[in-house]
Amino acid sequence: MGKNYESTRLRILGTNYDRRRDRVYHLCGCAADRNDNAVHPMKGGFSVATVGNNVNVPITLDDAVQLGTLAMGEINEKFPAALKDAVENILSFDYPGKKAREIAIKVTLTPSDDRTRADVEVGVSTKLPARTPATTKLYFSPMGSEVLISEDNPQQPKLEFR
Secondary structure, three states, rough: OOHHHOOOEEEEEEEEEOOOOOOOEEEEOOOEOOOEEEEOOOOOOEEEEEEEOOEEEOOOOOOOOOOOOHHHHHHHHHHHHHHHHHHHHHHHHOOOOOOOOOOEEEEEEOOOOOOHHHHHHHHEEEEOOOOOOOOOEEEEEOOOOOOEEOOOOOOOOOOOOO
16 A cells, blocks of 8 residues: 555445545445445345454455354254244134234354354244133032032023933
8 A cells, every 4th residue: 555545445344435435335336425324236235344453354254154044054043933933822712813923033142252253043043922821610508517629500400301
């Protein structure tokens, strides 16, 4: 690099930064102002970070990094199972019909000490309403020195069916 920093172009992660024009030029040919949130046509957004002494370093994703490919595609196995559980819960009359069912996908990134990698955990959890409790009535009838507990009302006469 020369001493004339105003006209120096820096090569950072697949982009060219022109200090003189204060613009970032991506390899796809688009130009974006560092301070606005212009949409990058190939990646869906323009994100920057501070890495060491480099300010506003563009962040780009490898095309292979997708939610469905993280952790060997674990989400592709866990989500359908969670969806099946939620639909079974909806269809069963043992559960309240109007309560919402929730499926949450959680991605946890734990950075290494030197910040060159992150351990990734991908999880799926469900929040389903509890089973509707069965209800009944119990009747208490004093019988001498004891109390008879019955599910049938002892005061109501039995109906005979022929």
